[in-house]
Amino acid sequence: MIDWTFDTEEVNWMTEQLIRFWDRRLASIAPVGFPRYGRLLHPARANDGTPVRWATVAAHNGLPMTATSDFSYLALPQHMPEGGVPWVGDPPTIGTLDSPQAEHLIDVLTSYTKRPDAVRFALWDGLGWDRTTLVRLGQAPTSTPDPIPPAVRDGPRMRIPGRDYFVYGGHIEEALRWMPSQHQTPHYWWPKDHAWVVAGDVDLPWSIIAGSRELVDRLLHDPLLEVVPIAEDDVLDPQPAWLTAAIQQAVRDLINHRTAVIETTRGAVSFHISDGGLWLESGRGSRTHLHPEDIHRSLKDQLSAGVSTALMSQLNLY
Numbered sequence: 494m495i496d497w498t499f500d501t502e503e504v505n506w507m508t509e510q511l512i513r514f515w516d517r518r519l520a521s522i523a524p525v526g527f528p529r530y531g532r533l534l535h536p537a538r539a540n541d542g543t544p545v546r547w548a549t550v551a552a553h554n555g556l557p558m559t560a561t562s563d564f565s566y567l568a569l570p571q572h573m574p575e576g577g578v579p580w581v582g583d584p585p586t587i588g589t590l591d592s593p594q595a596e597h598l599i600d601v602l603t604s605y606t607k608r609p610d611a612v613r614f615a616l617w618d619g620l621g622w623d624r625t626t627l628v629r630l631g632q633a634p635t636s637t638p639d640p641i642p643p644a645v646r647d648g649p650r651m652r653i654p655g656r657d658y659f660v661y662g663g664h665i666e667e668a669l670r671w672m673p674s675q676h677q678t679p680h681y682w683w684p685k686d687h688a689w690v691v692a693g694d695v696d697l698p699w700s701i702i703a704g705s706r707e708l709v710d711r712l713l714h715d716p717l718l719e720v721v722p723i724a725e726d727d728v729l730d731p732q733p734a735w736l737t738a739a740i741q742q743a744v745r746d747l748i749n750h751r752t753a754v755i756e757t758t759r760g761a762v763s764f765h766i767s768d769g770g771l772w773l774e775s776g777r778g779s780r781t782h783l784h785p786e787d788i789h790r791s792l793k794d795q796l797s798a799g800v801s802t803a804l805m806s807q808l809n810l811y
Contacts (some may be wrong), residue, residue: 494663494667495670497644497645498662499648499660503660503683504613507524507613507651507681507683507690508653510524511523511653514653514655517728518726518728519701519723519727519729520703520723520727522692522694523701523703524690524692524703525725527689527703527704528704528705529703529705529708529709529722530701530703530709530724530725531702531720531721531722531723532720532722533590533594533598533691533701533702533720534564534720535590535698535699536585536591537564537568537585539582540583544593545580545582547564548719549580550564550567550568551567553580554568554573555577559721559730560721564585564811565810566733568759569759569808571758572758579758583809586698587695587696587698587811588680588693589693590693592672593717594718595672598691598718601708601715601718602665602689605688605708607688608684608688610664610665611684612667612683613660613661613662613682613683614660614662614668614681615658615659616659616679617656618650618657618658620677620695622639640674645659651681656680665682665684678693679693680692688705689703689704689708690702690704701723702720740801741797743800744793744796747766747773747796748792751766752765752766755804757804760808762804762807762808764800773796773799775807781795781802
């Protein structure tokens with residue numbers, strides 16, 4: 494059963510430990526001060542829906558897998574052996590664990606706290622559940638009830654830079670509360686004895702587990718979860734040099750000719766600047782609004798970001 498009481502003491506403990514939130518380090522979304530950290534990789538999906546490990550994608554594409562790998566780059570090899578084709582499937586889900594992952598993780602974590610009955614959960618307040626509309630064929634759209642009580646939605650939040658969260662408490666199993674209806678797990682959960690923390694973010698295809706050495710070691714060898722060890726100062730692998738060069742060339746072509754094409758092992762993506770000069774458009778329907786008058790961000794930088802984002806999106810890499 495959910496307890497919507499706002500626990501100021503627990504919220505303060507968490508926010509006081511999130512002193513490096515989003516400073517580029519992988520562990521920065523998790524609280525400091527734990528003996529060890531593991532990076533729980535959300536699985537990719539084969540075309541038939543079967544979960545696929547990142548290491549499997551890397552091996553298929555002939556690329557090295559590291560604890561700091563970025564899935565998008567593992568799925569986009571520069572070259573494939575003659576006759577080979579890149580791995581094809583859906584990228585990992587961002588912002589949430591899937592049900593099998595979450596259920597198994599709960600089983601493991603329960604053994605590493607004395608208070609599985611007293612767990613706090615933080616859920617990002619920007620998920621839009623208060624604006625959900627149900628559409629049925631042949632029927633008028635209807636609004637669905639907001640699962641967040643009005644008093645909670647109007648009440649205090651757990652606040653960290655760039656993110657606000659609703660907070661509730663309950664047994665560890667309440668991490669699954671929103672899976673049947675919203676397909677969502679909490680972004681933070683931790684027991685009252687602070688034995689561990691599960692930390693995620695709405696924009697990330699992985700979660701961080703902070704805990705004891707024994708817990709993280711157990712997770713590293715778990716056959717059902719893909720967890721890799723990370724140090725507190727580890728950062729995500731950089732963009733491959735060949736891809737950086739391809740994006741830079743595309744930006745030059747767009748500035749000089751208003752059109753560009755990037756060829757990859759997963760297919761080609763074309764770009765052009767619309768006649769009005771205010772939109773970067775890709776050949777697959779993506780549009781990015783350009784602001785040439787922006788004194789804080791050059792047109793070149795805007796194009797670079799737009800090309801990179803559209804490329805990854807159009808190739809189904811996130």
